[in-house]
Amino acid sequence: MNLKETKWFMVTLVGKDQIGIVAKITTILYEAGCNLGEASMLRLGGNFTIMLMVNSQASSEDLEKLLQPIADNLQLHLHIDAIDGQLHQHQVPNVRVSVHSADRAGIVAKVTTVLAEAGLNILELESDVGGNETKPFYIMQIEGIATLGLPALELALQTLFSKQPDIEVKLEPIETMVM
């Protein structure tokens, strides 16, 4: 691969889920000489969502011309941003926060606000809504870096929990062992 004069783009695609979205999008990119970086692709509700790092010699406009027809064909919304690649610089999380409760407005806002104030840099957040329409529940897992230390986060969650006792929150350190 000639890395000269290639640029990184974040390609976002969102639409109704169907079989073959990933195969069709990535095949077109591959055949156009693009390389892929890190990606998150998952079904959220009935939608399929793609956030995909694409490395290409093409311009943003060329990439859009390449992808727009297939996005239209698959009825996906397409969005392209020029970005810095920054591969091979993974940050290692040192804390995991798991939350679950009855689903209601404000859980994410309340939890993440106190955590941000206590120095948590979120590297990854995944959440799901389970249960059924009359009794939905919300579950969330966060991995991140406690930039002000774990006790600060622990204290923040304890304070939150004293006001919101129906939210189950668990904080645990992640110790990464290298072998």
Added chain:
Amino acid sequence: MAILDLLTYPDVRLKSVSTPVTSFDEKLHSFINDLEDTMRAGPGSVGIAAPQVGHFERIVIVDVSSKRKIKHHGRLILINPEIIEWDGLEIGREGCMSVPDYTANVIRAKTIKLIAFDEKGIEHQYDMEAYEARVVQHEIDHLDGLLFLDRIVSRRNDLFRRKVYK
């Protein structure tokens, strides 16, 4: 003292299955010294297996004594190690000198009973738990040509242990 070159993924030699050590001689001791130097040279490294340096014999070094208060056996030379009992499951995050810039969650047995020879050829039995047990399982995987990449679990499905704030 010598620091050996590490094989790094995707080097296919990391998939090799290592053979048992048969002679506990000076050559073995010399290699173990170099292997330990290589482990100590890796930042924060708590274990190493011979195939990581391209030497395909069943030799592992483990030393988790630098970690916070945990049960451990100190510096261990484990030759022809064999896990004879497993119990419990635990998720933990692992990294590997042979897999740069990547860490992931892996399920391992919580406690193990291990039989291994030392560098003099004397057999020992160890009961290990948690952190030390995890390192040994990771290293024995190397002897069988497996990396932690072969055992990654999804964060999305991680076990959730309840904690109640009071």
